[in-house]
Amino acid sequence: MTAPAHSEPAHRRILLVDDMPAIHADFRKILGGPAPTADFDAFEQALFGEPVVAPAGAAGFELDSAYQGQEALACVQAALQAGRPYAVAFVDMRMPPGWDGVQTIERLWQVDARLQVVICTAYSDYAWHEVLERLDARDRLLILKKPFDAIEVSQMADTLTAKWQATRQAMQHASTLETQVRARTAELEAANRQLQQELAERQRTSAQLQLAASVFDNAMDGIVVTDERSCILSVNPAFTTLTGYTAAEAIGRKLSLLRSDRNEPNFYREQWNLLLQAGRWTGELWNRRKDGEVFCEWLNISAVPVTPGQPARYVGIFNDVTALRRQDDHIRHLAFHDPLTGLPNRALLLDRLEHAIDGAARLGEHLGLMFIDLDRFKQINDTLGHELGDRLLQEIAHRLRQQLLESDTAARLGGDEFVVLLEHVQDPQALGTLAERLITSLSRPVVVEPHTMQVGATIGIACFPEHGLRATDLMRQADAAMYAAKSAGRGCWRVGPPSPGGPTD
Ligand SMILES: Nc1nc2c(ncn2[C@@H]2O[C@H](COP(=O)(O)OP(=O)(O)OP(=O)(O)O)[C@@H](O)[C@H]2O)c(=O)[nH]1
Known part of the structure; x- marks a missing residue:
């Protein structure tokens, strides 16, 4: 070679x-x-x-x-x-x-x-x-x-x-082509993988959106989305169920569409102030349904976080708590009222008395507190039965209210004991006149067919500020005066321990 x-x-x-x-x-x-x-x-x-x-x-x-x-x-x-x-x-x-x-x-x-x-x-x-x-x-x-x-x-x-x-x-060309095809194939495969990932991501997002839409549509709570001017953008079916307004009727309208006159205008201003400061507001308010019925709703408003440049959105989620509210009111009423007569009980009386004392002290006014005990009521129970005794107590309560002003309070302490709180008393001397009138009214016969019942009333009076400056003192003084009147033979009235310049019987 x-x-x-x-x-x-x-x-x-x-x-x-x-x-x-x-x-x-x-x-x-x-x-x-x-x-x-x-x-x-x-x-x-x-x-x-x-x-x-x-x-x-x-x-x-x-x-x-x-x-x-x-x-x-x-x-x-x-x-x-x-x-x-x-x-x-x-x-x-x-x-x-x-x-x-x-x-x-x-x-x-x-x-x-x-x-x-x-x-x-x-x-x-x-x-x-x-x-x-x-x-x-x-x-x-x-x-x-x-x-x-x-x-x-x-x-x-x-x-x-x-x-x-x-x-x-030719072979080199084929090889070059093959290399190019391989490279292109790899590029296409990469693009395809990318596409698959995007597709999967899109499917995930779509599934989440579907879920959100399903939650929106099927929620038991009413959901309303508004812009920053309270203009309704979207409502869910529960909104329609709760308010009576369809989406078509509500969208584009202002939230004031639902407003009732049960909340003060100040209430809405404070609500918006809080919402703007904290981004959320939770509370109870009264709204009006399309049919005019006012209902109480528990409402949670949240500002939707938005990226800069996007318009503000608010989501309100609410449910009807009217029944709960009524139940609550009833329970509260029971806690502060006598179930038999519907009059305020001792707790509410004391609360009002304390408020009245504060007001009277501030304004330099007089108050009158009357302890009223029925005479011989026990006999009614004993002779006609407890039920008729109850009917008589209810009638007594009714008569008391009839004799009083709106600003006065008639309360039942229990048994046949009632208390009357009189505010803005101009002339303490006039309390005796009112006591006389009450005794007369309460002593009139009470007819519950086929029975006619009659009791008397004895009244003890205490005055603010003459007989005490605190609620407990006034209660004690009125009670003592009532016992003094009982001792004096019933059917009469007495004013608590006299003080210089105070009223006497
Ligand atoms: N029907 C009825 N009776 C009640 C109720 N609460 C208390 N009583 C009865 O009311 C009566 C009150 O007793 P007293 O004040 O001593 O009886 P009274 O006959 O009025 O006696 P004097 O005040 O001394 O005249 C008692 O018999 C209690 O059992 C009630 O809610 N309903």
């Missing part, structure tokens, strides 16, 4: 495999490159008949020489390793003592399947169809019969290197 004299384009590389050195010299003349040895003229004459002249334009091949099959194999392997494969190998058929042409070609193709091969021979030990079949030659093998024709050799070299190069370029 000889090293290339100079570096030629890869596709022009040719390997000549022949045991005859003269053949190498001839090929070199035809295909270019320095002769490996001299003195091959005899062989040349034998093979070509005439001295070989390199055809015009045939030069420019890089021709390597191998004299045995094994050596050719090494050349091909080295060329592949160096990244400079041969395009064409001219292979002699008989190369004793080593591999013959067919064996050599088989080995060469095992390491470089793309190598174009020209079998150079004058004769073969095989039938040609056997050779072609054994080598599975297809389009990689040509046969060049000796004696060689220089033009034929040159043309073969040209054509086969060009074909090899075209094939190589």
Whole structure:
């Protein structure tokens, strides 16, 4: 084998495999490159008949020489390793003592399947169809019969290197295309993955929105969304159930649509102030349904957090607590009223008395407190029964209220004991007159068919500030005066321990 004299384009590389050195010299003349040895003229004459002249334009091949099959194999392997494969190998058929042409070609193709091969021979030990079949030659093998024709050799070299190069370029192009397709496929797969993620994210968001919408639609509580001017933007079905207004009727209207006159105008101002300061408001208010009925609602308003530049939104969530409120009022009423007569009980009386004392002290007014105990009430119970006794107590309560002003309080302490609180008393002396009137009224017969009942009344009076400055003192003084009147024979009234300038009986 000889090293290339100079570096030629890869596709022009040719390997000549022949045991005859003269053949190498001839090929070199035809295909270019320095002769490996001299003195091959005899062989040349034998093979070509005439001295070989390199055809015009045939030069420019890089021709390597191998004299045995094994050596050719090494050349091909080295060329592949160096990244400079041969395009064409001219292979002699008989190369004793080593591999013959067919064996050599088989080995060469095992390491470089793309190598174009020209079998150079004058004769073969095989039938040609056997050779072609054994080598599975297809389009990689040509046969060049000796004696060689220089033009034929040159043309073969040209054509086969060009074909090899075209094939190589096509393969490189295919490989480039494949790489591009792979890269594009990877890009598309990445884009697809991204798309899938976005789709999944969108599906998650959509599911959350659906859930929110479902909560909005199915909530038992009324939900109303407004802008910062209380203009209704959205309502849920429960809103319609609770207020009677459909979404179409409510949207675009102001929240004042529901307003009742049960809350002071100040109430709404404070509500908005709190809402603007704290971002939320919770409480009870009275609203009016479409049918005019006023109802009590428990309302929770929250400002919806918005990104800068977005308009403010408020969400109101409410439910109807009218029944609870009434129950609550009833319980409160029971706690402060006598269940039999409906009059305030001792607790409420004391509360009002304390307030009245504060007011009277501030304004320099008088108060009157009357303890009233019925006379001989026990007999009614004993003779007619407890139930009729109750009816009589109710009638007594009624008469008391009838005799009093709106600002006065009639309370029942229990049993047949009542208390009257009189506010804004101009003339404490006049209390005796009122006591007389009360005794007369309460002593009139009470008719509950078929019975007629009659009791009397005894009254003890205490005045503020004459008989005490505190509620307990006034109560004690009135009680004491009442007992004094009882002792005096019932059916009369007494004023608590006289004080200088105070009223006397
Ligand atoms: N029907 C009825 N009776 C009551 C009720 N609470 C107390 N009593 C009765 O009212 C009576 C009050 O007793 P007293 O004030 O001693 O009886 P009285 O006959 O009026 O006696 P004097 O005041 O001394 O004239 C008792 O018999 C209690 O049982 C009630 O809610 N209903």
